[in-house]
Amino acid sequence: MALTSRPRGTNDIIPGEIELWHELEGKIRQVCHAYGYHELRTPIFEHTELFQRGIGDTTDIVEKEMYTFVDRGERSITLRPEGTAPLVRAYIENNLGSGALPVKLYYYGPMFRYERPQAGRYRQFTQFGFEALGSSDPLLDVEAIALPIDLYKSCGLSGFQVELNSIGCAECRSVYRKELTAHFEPHADNLCRSCQGRLHRNPLRLLDCKVESCQVIAKDAPKITEYLCPDCADHFSQVQKYLDTLGISYVLNPRLVRGLDYYTRTVFEVTSSELGSQNAIGAGGRYDGLVQELGGKETPAVGFAVGVDRLLLALKNQGKLQLSPSGPALYLVHFGGETKHKAAELAQGLRGRGLWIELDYADRSIKAQMKAANRLNSQYVLIIGEDELAKNQAVLRNMGDGQEESVALDELEQLITIVGACGK
Numbered sequence: 001m002a003l004t005s006r007p008r009g010t011n012d013i014i015p016g017e018i019e020l021w022h023e024l025e026g027k028i029r030q031v032c033h034a035y036g037y038h039e040l041r042t043p044i045f046e047h048t049e050l051f052q053r054g055i056g057d058t059t060d061i062v063e064k065e066m067y068t069f070v071d072r073g074e075r076s077i078t079l080r081p082e083g084t085a086p087l088v089r090a091y092i093e094n095n096l097g098s099g100a101l102p103v104k105l106y107y108y109g110p111m112f113r114y115e116r117p118q119a120g121r122y123r124q125f126t127q128f129g130f131e132a133l134g135s136s137d138p139l140l141d142v143e144a145i146a147l148p149i150d151l152y153k154s155c156g157l158s159g160f161q162v163e164l165n166s167i168g169c170a171e172c173r174s175v176y177r178k179e180l181t182a183h184f185e186p187h188a189d190n191l192c193r194s195c196q197g198r199l200h201r202n203p204l205r206l207l208d209c210k211v212e213s214c215q216v217i218a219k220d221a222p223k224i225t226e227y228l229c230p231d232c233a234d235h236f237s238q239v240q241k242y243l244d245t246l247g248i249s250y251v252l253n254p255r256l257v258r259g260l261d262y263y264t265r266t267v268f269e270v271t272s273s274e275l276g277s278q279n280a281i282g283a284g285g286r287y288d289g290l291v292q293e294l295g296g297k298e299t300p301a302v303g304f305a306v307g308v309d310r311l312l313l314a315l316k317n318q319g320k321l322q323l324s325p326s327g328p329a330l331y332l333v334h335f336g337g338e339t340k341h342k343a344a345e346l347a348q349g350l351r352g353r354g355l356w357i358e359l360d361y362a363d364r365s366i367k368a369q370m371k372a373a374n375r376l377n378s379q380y381v382l383i384i385g386e387d388e389l390a391k392n393q394a395v396l397r398n399m400g401d402g403q404e405e406s407v408a409l410d411e412l413e414q415l416i417t418i419v420g421a422c423g424k
């Protein structure tokens, strides 16, 4: 059993599906290019402390979801549960902030969280995220929303919604936290166990608890936006003005606080109507204190992370991102012996030019080989018969229209011109 089943909450991406991933990855690279973001690759595992400090000790991720182990050198290591803290660590370590600011970076790869698996929620999942470091311009907050929207649109996704909030800075939050604790305290007995634990440590998290009894109490809680200091209020109003200028629609959600401690000011989440309970396809926000928290200079920053698995799920549910069927450029049909050697030699030459070439490895009948070429959706078939080979000739058949022509086998360029024109 253990040998033939993958660990719970993980997925195999098999041929037939991987092409969709490749297509999406191409779109991700395109949209990052358009906004001037460059890829940064960090290790899959980091020192555990990075996430404890970076994400926050009282968050679900750090409290219960990390894959942490002690390595043979007695170091505590954690498989990365998210990409921002590692990216910021790499930004500081490689001194990437020494030139012109802002620095725009993106990451793409697997993340690991010990969560209860269900549709759209896995223990290994893929995130694409991007971060702009070194500027507090509200326009960058808005671009952090515009970029994923461009990506969703380029994939053909519809039915998504942007939710927006500001959770202020440390200053406005300290006043708000007191008000919030005072609101929840009289109801402490009716809160779920997690919220009871968080009431004094991290009361903001009580606002986005999914348990119904907690939601009822949270409904009348004071709103953070009423406690914003003048600077944070001005920043938030500028964000909304830029969103209007760019024609990006959004809804204000005063209960949106996000599960990671590092956020300041603007937070946002994009949800899809195509998904069930796990409907968030991306989320992000500003985190002006994180670089300093992790040992760097004071550096404002803003970013966003897209759940790639969920985005693909939403696209599948909408019947979008369908691939045009692809197949080999050429299938070489041979009669064994010398003709197979010729086929092997031709395949070698054509593959060297980047063309997808297939041939028979089982010395099957011509009929079976033609069938195989058809099944693979091959664009051309080259039939190398013994008599033709003696004359250095072969018959090239266009599988689309059935037209046949004789080609010279020592004229590789001629073959490439015809076959290569149909794509790779």
Ligand code: AMP
Pocket: 082, 113, 115, 120, 121, 122, 123, 124, 125, 126, 127, 259, 280, 281, 282, 283, 284, 305, 306, 307, 308, 309, 310
């Ligand atoms: P977060 O890092 O929690 O802000 O998540 C950002 C995005 O990653 C979410 O909006 C989801 O689309 C995706 N995501 C987070 N956790 C998971 C998971 N366990 N499985 C699949 N996707 C996830």
